[in-house]
Amino acid sequence: MVSALTRYFGVQNLELVEDIVQEALMKALQQWPYRGVPENPGGWLWQTAKNHALDVLRREARFQKKLQGEIRLNEMDQTHSEQRRGTMGREADAYPFEDDQLSMMFIGCHPALTREMQVAFVLNAVSGFSAAEIAGAFLVPEATMAQRLTRAKSKLRTLGARFELPDGGSLAERLDAALDVLYLLFNEGYDAHTGESLARQDVCREAIYLCRLAATHPLTGVPRTRALLALMLLQASRLNARTDADGDLVLLRDQDRSLWDREMIREGLYYLGLSAQGDALNRYHLEAAIAAKHAAAESYERTDWLGILSDYEALLESAPSPVARLNHAVAVALAHGTEAGLNELIKLKDDASLMKYHLLHAAFGELYERSEKFEQAAQSYRAALALTGNEAERRFLQKKLSTVEDRGRVDNNTG
């Protein structure tokens, strides 16, 4: 609803709109328990928010173009009833996006904002998470997040960002930024660097929800959007199997595959199929293809590792990144054996950013452990432990470390 009202009041009044929506919700909280939930809750909220907005308009001189504002409110009423009847009025030409949330997301992905601001803005203004909740999910102090949001909003205000979508080439550019933001959101929820898991699953779900909006919209539902949606769904299908009852991490190899969400996998594969239209291939396609091969495998051993390796090779070519290099090396180990994998991993030691990434050291630990080089394995696990703050990951690495230390001792005693 914030998005819908912002369309009419403009981004410069975003804070006002947020207050109004908050007020309407508070009113619902007070009345619905007593009177019952109205037949059309959305319509009730809309009416309440709109009436309140009118009050504010009449009372405050802050709107210089007061009259114009009222005209816009009348239009708003019209459009809303048109929408309710399910017809598309001429309004549809002026606002190419039926979905206000989608438009709001595109405003938030304005190139003048930093990526951090974009992510925070989308969660706040589009999805309705509070600064405190977002701060919790991203592990920054609440004050920092509040300030980040304020800066983002004031920047959009001074830019005079309009609730209109860029067209043609700039739409494509903005879409790339939006997909990036969604993927970041998703990973933030999926990888859970630390802290409460609940809030993070919300972030994951929200990213999927927004991506589905974009993927099913005629203007933004291009192959790469669908590929990203496929990727998210295929990854998220494993969420329930990724932690055990104690909240400990369960590796792909050890997951109970019956816990995977078949419905999500089915939908993911469907969108992956749709994403194959057209001839542009990007990283989302490749990553989704990898996720699909995992989803299709009966067991870890019977996974199409050679196919996955060739996807990673393509990924390294089209979108090289340190993490892609690491994943590629691990895939080499699975496709061609531990030794080959170790040789690949060693090549990565020249990458300073990877050396600070705990999963590189964890991968070393794993491969050394498999080659029964327990001393080196222990060293690697210790290095990984020193680099991660995630509780579940720490417990996992601690367990691995104890195992290789024990096995190392047994080796020394018998040998």
Next chain:
Amino acid sequence: MSQFMLFIRAGEESSEHLSPEQIQQAIQRYSAWAKKLREQGKLIAAEKLKDNEGWLLSARNGQIAVDGPFAETKETIGGYFIIEAATLDEALEITKESPALSNGGIVELREIEG
């Protein structure tokens, strides 16, 4: 069957700092409780009273004194429910499930003289 009246007092916890998400969750909790009662035919009446408007009237020496309006305080009655229950125990059980309690509110339960 007896009738009981539940006076809802908001309590000290303000709901103003809640995010839209949290408000929606609270609405769902609250409405589910009232809906269940309504469906069981146990809800006779319920009204929300307006905030920020309370007057105290009293008669002293034949003169009526009017105090107010009083601003919303935690002691103010924010609304009421009239429910029907077979016994006081049943009424107590229903009241204990009221989401007003989980929001830091105070509920006063009184049986209506029948």
